[in-house]
Amino acid sequence: MIEIVATGPLNTVQDLGRPGYRNIGVTACGAMDPLALRTGNVLLGNAPDAAGIEVQTFPFRVRFSQSGAFAVTGADCRATLDGMPVPPWWTAEAGPGQVLELSPPLKDARAYLCLAGGADVAPVMGSRSTSLRGGFGGVQGRMLAVGDRIATGMAGGGFLPKGGFGVVPPAMAMKDAFPVAEGGALVIRALPAGEHDLFGADAERFWNQPWKISARSDRTGYRLSGDPIHPTEVVEMRSHGVVPGVVQVPPAGEPIVQMSDANTAGGYPKIAGVIEADLWRLGQARIGSLLRFVPATHAQAKAVEAALAAYIADVHRTARLVSQALAAMA
Structure with a gap:
């Protein structure tokens, strides 16, 4: 369980969206940066489509009611846990009462806070994503507000090293596949x-x-x-x-x-x-x-998709190896 301590407009609960309902006028919604959300979930051992929090207005602060692992991905928002820096694209453990703060990023637009077990809000049409226009999904179909309390599902991750661990951001890891002009x-x-x-x-x-x-x-x-x-x-x-x-x-x-x-x-x-x-x-x-x-071309599009799949597979492999190494030491 986490409690929203500080937030701004447009911060919402999102997962990978609710496909299959466009024929009745229901938009899919979902994370604007699905790669960041998926990576955070993989680091935590969640299902890839578990719901997290999309943060696009800052500062954003949450207080943990109990111990739990979290991951911060997407924009480098200079995250801190009780004032101690948390690197970008990183997963770590928070204790009861600790406060995680995300500050305005120097570049990029959106950060993602993923929680072990995922944000446990009621699914609507098979998704926990917030539809602000429709007024459903997420937390009562609205933006997050100070005082909101969000439960988490059953955590399925493995062991975390003290201080946590992270991965190379995709823009850096795949710079050849995603050039800048x-x-x-x-x-x-x-x-x-x-x-x-x-x-x-x-x-x-x-x-x-x-x-x-x-x-x-x-x-x-x-x-x-x-x-x-x-x-x-x-x-x-x-x-x-x-x-x-x-x-x-x-x-x-x-x-x-x-x-x-x-x-x-x-x-x-x-x-x-x-x-x-x-x-x-x-x-x-x-x-x-x-x-x-x-x-x-279609061939080029498939090649970029293959690079993304390889990156996610590498994140899976990293998380598994870290967990296995710590389990062997326990």
Whole structure:
């Protein structure tokens, strides 16, 4: 059990989402950086889809009511436990009454607090993720508030060394698979979508210019600022299903990238679709960040997915070896 001591807007309980209900208008929700949540759960021996806390406004503080292991992943938020530093991408043990504090990160947007056994809130449609628009899931379908108490499930992890242990952050461990463009822009790989060719010469400008994430962005979608692009002629389109990663272009000509709380349907023309393996990087992009879209092939997308799978497998292996070594010493 933990108690929320300090929090800000938009901090919520999230897991990997609730797929399978888009046909009735229910968005999947889930972590904006699913890789960070999954890694934290693996470090703790949780199920990969166990619920954790997504923190995007700081400072954030929780008090542990009883002893329990935790992991902090995602943005480096200079975490401390009773004032003692906790490294990023790290798992450790907290004692009764100890306070974990997450401070504003110097880069990246979201930190994830995973708890041994997972955040034990009532599942809705098979998921514990919070839908703020729908008002369900998580803690009463709302943002976390001071005084909220969150129980944890049955812990399934192994032994932890004194002081804990961690892993190399994915951006560093897989820097060859996730490059950064000159000037610090994120390189986001995407496939041309259904209406790509309707944009004529503007389609080339979509790929060649940098785009900035505007302040009008949220978990539903990132609105991008740049030189507007338009179809060569006005197109009347019926609403069609959309998913996270779809890049739509409204009449104003500035694209919108659908994110974790993506709309279930929309009628704007689609110029591209971000490959799934790059969505975690978008989830960590801050307001004002620059993006460059790069055309990808299906083969390239599969290769990046393989790199992510290898990283998670390595985290599994590390956690297992640490636990086995400590068990042998016990």
